[in-house]
Amino acid sequence: MRSLFQTYVHGSISAVLGPFRRYLPAVVLLGLLATALEGIGIGLVIPLLDVVVSGGSDAQGFLPGLLVSFGETVPRETRGLLIGGAILALLSVKNIVVYANGLLQAWIYGQAGHRLRTALARKLTAMDASDLLSEPPSRMLNIISNESWRSADAVAAVMGIMVNATAALILLAFLMAMSWQLTLVVLLGIAAIQFAHERMSQHFAGLSKIITDQNRGLAGRMLHLVAAWRLIRLFGREDFEEDRFAQASDSVRLAALDLQKRQMAVAPITEIAHATLFMAVIFFAWSLGITFGTAAAFIILLYRLQPQVRQIQAGLAALRGWTGSLDEVQWLMTAAPAEPVTSGHLPAPALTRGLAFEQVSFHYAGAAADRPALHDATFEVPAGTSLAIIGRSGSGKSTMAHLLCRLLEPTSGQILVDGTPLSEIDRVDWLAHMAVASQELELFDGSVTDNIRYGAPEADETRVLEAARQADADEFIRSLPQGYDTGVGDRGLSLSAGQRQRIALARALVREPRLLIMDEATNAMDLLSERAALRILEHRRGKGTTLVISHHLSSITRCDRFIRLDRGRIVESGTTMDFNEEQLARMLRTTGT
Incomplete structure (x- = not known):
């Protein structure tokens, strides 16, 4: 049974984020600063409303009283203009900080994804040969082309959760400073909503693994269509293969739709729950006799808090929905290397x-x-x-x-x-x-010389030509449009099978x-x-x-x-x-x- 910690702090995420952990405090601090600036700016609404509109205030609570005292120090004739300008200035600085934080997160996201893909490529080159020979190539293809991107997205989701959690804590602190009674109502409501959210999303991990399995099968069908196109056409099996591919694709669609339906149901239900909490706060504020300015600022801050909480919940749901992908990436990342x-x-x-x-x-x-x-x-x-x-x-x-x-x-x-x-x-x-000449050792997208010299990078032109002559490849190579500089195409597909094997044989012989x-x-x-x-x-x-x-x-x-x-x-x-x-x-x- 996967623990809650294992569900949301997956091993592959920790591995990807590892080199960038020193930047995470900056992400959190920038998020904290942005929220603090927003909270103070919204808090200034209290003196703006209570002092400017009503001409005085009996605001309750530490922060409302502090802000009202600040408002009263401003000359009455310029009070509204100065406080309004302060609010705009604070919100402007806040948005500059948000932009800087977004740039930092985008940089981490790009670097983490790049490092993950290069790490997976390094794993493939160092992986134990027994695993490479026993695992289907479609699994490797699916991990590199699909699941690695999910891991990068998971890194972005984790950073988003950290920023939103920081913002939520700061906003809760401001709410507590305004009214601890209303804040208690908010905390109880959020706890109840999160409990319901956990119950609704507990099946996402299982559905994610089904999607991953279906994606692996689809990748296998893709590989088959690319690698076996001659076989398919020679035996007239185009319709059969199209049907098989369509079935595999439809299986992925149905599995993804099942997960999306469940994920999409969570958002409106939680939004209704948050709206209910919002109305409950208004009712309790009225019952407790909280002043208009304090209640207005509290509701504005609560209004800003709710999206942070919903984004945290959406991020957690997404992480659960990517469990299958993260498991696949972790499998390859932890695969036993050749010893x-x-x-x-x-x-x-x-x-x-x-x-x-x-x-x-x-x-x-x-x-x-x-x-x-x-x-x-x-x-x-x-x-x-x-x-x-x-x-x-x-x-x-x-x-x-x-x-x-x-x-x-x-x-x-x-x-x-x-x-x-x-x-x-x-x-x-x-x-x-030693050298191996095998029909399984394919050519790569480069020139004929590049492919022959792959066996001995230090070989000079004389050795390359001699190896080609020994492999009975020199004559046909010289007949190519650019001779030895002719590109062979991906896997050598621009050449005949016999020509590819002669070049492969020359590649082995050039090593002497x-x-x-x-x-x-x-x-x-x-x-x-x-x-x-x-x-x-x-x-x-x-x-x-x-x-x-x-x-x-x-x-x-x-x-x-x-x-x-x-x-x-x-x-x-x-x-x-x-x-x-x-x-x-x-x-x-x-x-x-």
Whole structure:
């Protein structure tokens, strides 16, 4: 059960506001000053009414008496003009202070939102790979594009509540100084209204979580429409996908409407309650025989107090309505990062002896204990040789690649590089001497050169051109409108699938890696490009170690050795020389890759 404190002071709000806490006293003080100026200005109505209009006063209470005494010190012939001018001056200064406070809050709001978004981006880049592989991308997209803005709005709501609460306290102090009896009536009324408000808004948090879930589903549909547009059009499923998107959007609409209906019902009910309180104060003022000037000033201050109280209540209701969004942001903000502590300090070996897996197992978070992604994998890859890894989808092939790249850490067992445990090798230095070419590693919106050099920012033009030639990409790149300076578009969508993979392969080769992992790297290539990939295997033989995850028989036959995985276990291994092409082809069919 979420406590009242947890409901309104959410962990993600505290994290976002953290760097700006030193500015919050200024927000409160400016709000206090603005309200004090307004209170004094409105309080001057007492001598203006009681002295100027009636010519004298028997005002009751400390503050009314003080203000009337002040009014009587002003010459009678200029009393109305001077007091009226003082009221206008005080209200003018008050509005200047309000403007300054608004600017400060706007600055905090903008900075907090910016820091939150950059913090979320930093979290994504440092997040544990197991979580990234198991969580749907739509959840991350929804948090960054939708829920982060709710957190920024929550920061603004908290500051608004602080300012309004300060104003309310100051106004209550002025009311108490005018008439403690009427102020007691006001406090009892506000307490009763707040109790009713809490009862009416207690379901907002649950509705907010439903909206967040629906938004996540809608984000998934958006991603699908963008990423799978070819699939949708090739199979003529436009109407089907439009209907699915419309259903997801309508689910969000209905959930949001349900919350809005409840939130909208709160405002008129509380306004009626405040109006009732207002009339009760007038009745009690008349019953207590309070003078006209004091009663008028009290009612004006009460009139200014009620919007502050209503805004506090609206802010609290909004925070409850954003609970689901704030929970999502907090989940990502507190997600476990990849553990840098496992990174060793030894330099990356020259890889002159080879790689070895020794009883390596890995479980993804939340996976059943009897369904490991990899189980007791034991094999060796001599330096300068190539190994083909084959198996069904989900058999553990990519998990092996992730373990070698230190994206994941073995649950048990160890990986050796020239006899040194991979966990004892400096991760950054290790990655600097290896490269991955995969259909999952997309291009980014930049030039061809930018994408190739992404693998080695220090590479000069000669290295870039040589890597492109090795990947059989140089010829088609030169035919592009601006050659190597041609922009590839978002995710490389201005190029064909084969062209994208050739550039991705060049990006890996420009690193001149000791270990090259080709993960489905030739799936979308044409025959010429596949031959180029095979030439790379031949070129690296005896010079660099290569792992090939492929469904292509021709790629596998060019490798020195192979292992076959089934449900995370190595079920077959050997040298490709021990099998002819027909036997290897039969093995691929049996594997179901």
